[in-house]
Amino acid sequence: MRTILRSLFTGVLSAVSLATVAVAQDAKGPLRIEITEGVIEPLPFAAPTFAPESAQAAEMAANITSVVVADLTGSGIFREIPPSAHISGITNFDSPIQFSDWKAVNAQALITGAVAVQGNGQISVKFRLFDVFAQSALGDGLQFQGTSNDWRRMAHKVADAVYSRLTGESGYFDSRVVFVSESGPKNARRKRLALMDYDGANYRNLTDDHALVLAPRFSNDGRQVLYTSYETGKPKVFVLDLATMRQHALDDLPGMTFSPRFSPDDRTILLSLSDGGNTDIYSVDVATGQRSRLTSAPSIETAPSYSPDGRQIVFESDRAGTQQLYIMAASGGEARRISFGAGRYGTPVWSPRGDLVAFTKINQGRFHVGVMRLDGSDERLLTASFLDEGPTWSPNGRVLMFFRQNAGSDGAPSLYSVDISGRNLRKVPTPEFGSDPSWSGLLK
Amino acid sequence: MNIRLAALIIMGVLSLSACSNRFDGMGAGANDPSKAGNYQPNTPEYFVASVGDRVLFAVDQSTLSSEAMSILDKQADWLAQNGEFSALIEGHADEQGTREYNLALGARRASAVQAYLVSRGVADNRLSTVTYGKERPIEICSTEECWSKNRRAVTVVQVGTTS
Known part of the structure; x- marks a missing residue:
């Protein structure tokens, strides 16, 4: 517009x-x-x-x-x-x-x-x-x-x-959210990509639900969405162009790929590749399609997210035995662990301001969405429930959206937002169940 | 006599999975006792009902238990006798983890089964793997009783090659 x-x-x-x-x-x-x-x-x-x-x-x-x-x-x-x-x-x-x-x-x-x-x-x-x-x-x-x-x-x-x-801070209202819209019973859930304004208005489906889709991620210019689709029978990273609504597999190389994320300049895509049971993080040059391997441990490395300047990557790994958060250079190499509290940590996302990492924490059977500083200090858990997962930052770094699933046979996910102070927990209205939100930047 | 024996084995398998309300892949309908004895040994239905199409895992683990290995031994024998079949191994996780991690964990579990079957003589090119993470639960309660059945690797056999 x-x-x-x-x-x-x-x-x-x-x-x-x-x-x-x-x-x-x-x-x-x-x-x-x-x-x-x-x-x-x-x-x-x-x-x-x-x-x-x-x-x-x-x-x-x-x-x-x-x-x-x-x-x-x-x-x-x-x-x-x-x-x-x-x-x-x-x-x-x-x-x-x-x-x-x-x-x-x-x-x-x-x-x-x-x-x-x-x-x-x-x-x-x-x-x-x-x-x-x-x-x-x-x-x-x-x-x-x-x-x-x-x-x-x-x-x-x-x-x-x-x-x-x-x-004195920029706002976040003129923005949109892409997410997974879910329907059907828990053991036969159908999933499709959907797009809406940040407040739930102007909802529309982006894909049908014939193939399982997961974890959409906006490009920083807001024009494209990366996601994981089982279109071919196995998880593969796809790209959807919102202007043309055309979608295509990122590449046709072997291996299962998932957990994609654009770099701040949208010229590089991070993803996880599973090969022989081992999952590592790769970067893909959007222009040339060239893949570079950034981690090579026999452990699980996944859920990468760039720093706003594009120079570092926060990700999760179980190299120390359980799921924990690490930061490495954008080119790969040595990583330093930043999460040291009790429990497991996953789905790290770097804040747009650059000062915090939001994450999912699993401890003693409860799930939390929280934030910590880049050295792991000042950890604050903002939510607690049977299953809270997958935070995404508002454009101004003041609010997190995530999904919450209730326990039991009727368990289903809904989108929620919470201020990074832990206040103002709100359910975000969606026509069907909602999960895996990705918040755009402010629209141009 | 052979038919009677097969039926008894099937009954045993069924009692183990009596709480399951849905089989994956080719196994739909295999939990109907009235039909169980009718499967020919060279069918996917027989594989599900009599050989055992799945192995279970401990929380956040992909190591094979001795029980799992004995089921996989039988799977390897069946695949050896039924050379026209290939198998897609699905790795699954329970809901007690994040989506992306569970995709990786499911890949690990499927790969552990694949590696074991190869070690038992099944040709590598007859086996492929896929992970579904926590996206395809068969049991829907939120207690260990259900979670233990969702932490699984399911061997889905079909004639020809799997992609």
Whole structure:
């Protein structure tokens, strides 16, 4: 989609681009919520229904406002002052703000907006953010333009801009998740790839369920998905192009391949190859198809994930007897173990900020999703259940999505998200069972 | 007399797998006692019911128990007598592990069976392996009773070659 970001045209505001948004968030306003690892008090905001600029924009304005509110409250760090408490609304986007009305209902931040529907299927969304107590605007007003089909994305972009200005960190709402959609009984589960917005909207299937598929992984440009398919009868890494929906096996070399992951520049793919019962990590040059072997121990080496700079790989291995986490150079060679707590550790994923590794931990029959620093220190378990598995990072490194399966004969997986503070555990809605999520970066 | 003997052996196998509600691969229907005695010895159904198509593993292990080896000895004998068959060995894991690790573990288990059968004289090119990790449980409860049956390697025989 081509969402156009451009300036509002009031006298105070000059031309706005993505770059100026970055400037605006650097210029610290008086209102700022610090995201810390302790308990935080959600910041109260008001978002009166965006003003429709014509009668036919009314429904769209209401829908966009509700998605902005759902994004912000869903993050767990903002709390909405509900419209029923509002003293006044915003009927005209350019009218002066009655700050006393918003102060009286204890809204610290105020989001105002307007929505216009044009005849050609285009809509435009404008918004401003205000610090109620300082009675001033926080950053410039912004306008997004796109097709009416992309109205949710425009709402997510508004919410991302608000999140960014109030936290000083980039948002994560304008993003998508590819995952395995599962149906059927536990001993005859059917699996297919599916794609949806981060909040579960705009769900669609990417494959049918005739062949078992596992562990999809987004490319960093968001255009391709790597996954494992049993199309040929054995597990093989496949590539799906989201624009053309064409899919093909990564190569036709012998051996079972699985657990793929793109490098940060999308030019190299890591995968696991099982040969003669031994599983090792290989890299594949996307342009030439050339395979390089990165590990050669007789133990299991799998689940590789690059550091954001592409120079290192975190992976799991049972070379010391049980499943543990290791870091090695991207070219392979010596690895250092980073997990030393009780139990087994798997599915490591390097955070987009580069400072943490998220993982699945199995200890005394319980599964956890957790994070640790690169040297294994500060291990924190964020969840606990019969089976929590497979974390994936939000674009800004603040939230993890994973899947949780309940025990027993009706056991089935669902997607969940949790803040890296361990707060705000939420079920992510999916039409069928869901597993193996992979979170995209922020959409372009 | 031969038919009676075969039927008795089948009954023994069935009692071991009485809790199983679904056989893998070619074995569907083999747990119906009324049909068990009718299988010809050179059929996949006979292989499942009378030879034993699967071996079980300890938690997070791929080493073959003596019990597993005796079943694999019988599989090797059957494959020696039925040269037109090849076998695909499926390695499986229980749900107490992560997906990717369990794929690797299933590959290890299938490979352990393959290596043993080769050591008992089965030609390498008649055997191939596949791992399903924890994706194909046959038992669905979440206790050791079910998990122990899901930690398995299943030898699926068919006429011709397996891919």
